[in-house]
Amino acid sequence: MDAMAIVSIFVLAVFVGFEVVSKVSSTLHTPLMSGANAIHGVILVGAIIVCSHSETTLELILSVLAIVLATINMIGGFVVTDRMLEMFKGNKKGADK
Amino acid sequence: MSRALYDLIGLAAGVCFILALKGLSHPKTARRGNLIGAVGATVATLVVFAYKAPLHNLGWILGAMAVGALIGVPAARKVQMTQMPQLVALFNGVGGGAAALVAIVEYQALGADATTAEVIFTVFTVVVGCVSFSGSVITFLKLQELMTTRPVVFPGGRFVIAATLAAVLGVSGWVVVALGTTPLLVLAALSLLFGILFVLPVGGADVPIVISLLNAFTGLTVAASGYVLNSTLLIIAGTLVGASGTILTRLMAEAMGRSLFGTLFGAFTAKPQDTSAAGEERPVRSGSPDDVAILLNYARRVVIVPGFGLAVAQAQHTVRELADLMISKSIDVAYGIHPVAGRMPGHMNVLLAEANVPYDQLAEMDEVNPTFGQTDVAIVIGANDVVNPAAQTTPGCPIYGMPILEVSNAANVIFLKRSMRPGFAGIENELLYDPKTMLLFGDAKASLTKVVSALKAL
Secondary structure (H helix, E strand, O other): OOHHHHHHHHHHHHHHHHHHOOOOOHHHHHHHHHHHHHHHHHHHHHHHHHHHOOOOHHHHHHHHHHHHHHHHHHHHHHHHHHHHHHOOOOOOOOOOO | OOHHHHHHHHHHHHHHHHHHHHHHOOOOOHHHHHHHHHHHHHHHHHHHHHHHOOOOOHHHHHHHHHHHHHHHHHHHHHOOHHHHHHHHHHHHHHHHHHHHHHHHHHHHHHHHHOOHHHHHHHHHHHHHHHHHHHHHHHHHHHHOOOOOOOOOOOOOHHHHHHHHHHHHHHHHHHHHHHOOHHHHHHHHHHHHHHHHHHHOOOOHHHHHHHHHHHHHHHHHHHHHHHHHHOOHHHHHHHHHHHHHHHHHHHHHHHHOOOOHHHHHHHHHHOOOOOOHHHHOOOOOOEOOHHHHHHHHHOOOEEEEEEOHHHHHOOOHHHHHHHHHHHHHOOOEEEEEEOOOOOOOOOHHHHHHHHOOOOHHHEEEHHHHHHHHHHOOEEEEEOOOHHHOOHHHHOOOOOOOOOOOOOHHHOOEEEEEEOOOOOOOOOOOOHHHHOOOEEEEEOOHHHHHHHHHHHHHHO
């Protein structure tokens, strides 16, 4: 991929990231942090890619460890966020701040 | 699978993440937003298997994912809601660690073929990923109270940190110029050390801000590894988290009345706190559950200010029982929720929602503060720092400038406390010695149960 395309993606993603969370109520700060945290667990994709071309034992050990950590981050993150948000159900009245 | 299709599916996953963050910003759509994010992440993971098929080391990959799931899911399921902030910190830390490991392995694989840009991004990922990992571990230890929650400052601390940072930068340069695995591993070790030193001086109450900042850091490392691995998806996802995490960190810091700079470097610039006053024995007015019940019975308006102590005592259900009882006696009841009540912004809302407290009884700080003048009784349960007038009156104290719930404007203040021990930020609360304050010592749940039965008897 050429550098210009990458810079464009990066800059646009920065603005989208700023925009989507700019008006969030403090009630949702914790779940939002936790949800964003789960999203960066997608580094799992990178961990799988590097593991698949690991040649040496050291590379294999490190990349397997990376997969374990990334899976914890991703799956655990989504599950704990869902548990948090589950508790807001049924209390929708006045919730739209 | 063709590269174009793979990229398209990756783009779709990226859109899922945008929708997820958007959804998470509104209470009504939050849960759905999180599910959309999970779907995006699942699709992104599955499609790699299809695109790269046949994968080498497939057994290892699946085994490692199984192990990760077996650790992550039970941890997320079983964690008590009071301990959730530290779990989020840990999940964030392992994500940073994973990004650093990916960068190290990819660097090994690229060897001499790596371009300068790739090496620079690798260095960035290793440094920030390691800082995020070790920093998160320290925040976990602080929140779990496995170590002191106070700022840890040692003589010459700031020079040690500056020297470590200089070493990190120096070795980064060394990696870029000389190439090789050894410098990269030295860099990883130094970065881990820097992460520890960077978080140690942060005071307990500011830890959530640091978690949020480290979360944004991890996002950026994921974006940087996306560059090295040539993955648009990782660049989009990582950048989104980095950008939204930065905004979120700033919003949190604002809610606490802190500047980000002050949070991170406050322990170095502020003078050591004068704690001599804490040693003095001063008279306080303590009451019995019956005294509290009588006070409540004749009140017209009561504001309940819940704090982390309430959650620790698992008293959310009992407090709701008390509120229901008061409402049945036609007393006007509201919960005054400080933005950072609990251990993280919005944490208290989650804890009370768990006890089925109706959302419309929860009043945010700006709503409830003007009403304290017409409030007969403010009951502060297991909270301290968020009602401490020192935040307004004592320049130089660690929470100075943080907006507080102005319970001192209420006609009576009742504190339910286990002891005279100061709050998480470790600051003495003058309000405890105020003549209109009554203290009810004991476990919050036991005390509340007694108050409920005394109030029923009246």
